[in-house]
Amino acid sequence: MRSIGETARDSGLGVSALRFYDRAGVLVPAWVDPVSGYRWYAPAQLEEARLLARLRRAGMPLADIRLVLASWSGADTDLVRKLLTAHLRRLEQGLSAARGEFSALRALLDHRENVMTSSLRTATLRLTVAAPELAAALDTVRFAASTDPELPMLGGVLFDIEGENLHAVATDRYRMAVARAGVTGHEGDRVQVIVPTPLADAMRALLHGEEPVRFSLDGDRVTLEAGDGQAAGRCLDHDFPDYRRLLPRAGDRRALVEVADFRRALQTGPVRSDETGTHDLSVLRVEDDGTVTVCADGDAGDQGRVVVNREYLMDALAAAGRDRLVLELTAPTAPIAIRRPDDEGGFSVLMPVRLQD
Structure with missing residues (x-):
């Protein structure tokens, strides 16, 4: 046996x-x-x-x-x-239908690209932002930036500027991080610019003081000036996904965790392997009393359980920079939100991993 x-x-x-x-x-x-x-x-x-x-x-x-x-x-x-x-025939028919739909979608995309005028080439703005706030925002989202060459529009940090707020956003499809910094000097329409990851890192290296720094956009060129230092370069000429549509609703299960204890539980607790055997997965469950446990397994019908990439979760905990964080879960197939209890504007979202049936 x-x-x-x-x-x-x-x-x-x-x-x-x-x-x-x-x-x-x-x-x-x-x-x-x-x-x-x-x-x-x-x-x-x-x-x-x-x-x-x-x-x-x-x-x-x-x-x-x-x-x-x-x-x-x-x-x-x-x-x-x-x-x-019969199954092979279904697969072939499905592939043929999918090709037809993708062909139609490409035609729609071509039409949109032809009729839309890129605002990146004409936008101009000058604003100031507190160095500590911008540094904290970049630290919060940097880990989630994509390195996939097939998705160049995700290979940077989105600066979404509207009113007195600058939201920094990064995503690699499996995780997303959003952080906010206050700005002054911008009174126009909402402006979005994707700062390439190397340039974002160069900007972060300048943010050591307490004085406000100057951020400017001239067409497709972005510049950050901090004291005598400057980081400048071209922004990415792509459209970033509408991240606001990806934000999770408030979770039905909300738990306040001590980050140090939770990290130890993840490091020493049971793990599973994904289908490829390349990533460790952690199974989380929010108990009725609001505590979070790392469990070995769980019933597929357990609505309080969610499976996440352990490395991605550890990265999100480290990037949040807080001793306590709030975890929000809605369902095993819904994203898990990791929020700062003192700052609802800074949080991360992790896509759950579906266990093999």
């Missing part, structure tokens, strides 16, 4: 997936310990588990997988071939 851990390791399914398929009646273990509930699998079931893993990676529906496994070892494999052929 093979343990559930051995079967998971050798099949590529994962322990939680094997538990799910047991509950679904797709791959039932040969024996379950009546005392501990531990699952054991017969050696012959390893082939079925590997087959199941392949079918799931190919996106086959669970109902069809159940029929494939039921027919796999039989003498008549005609049903298996028909199911595989």
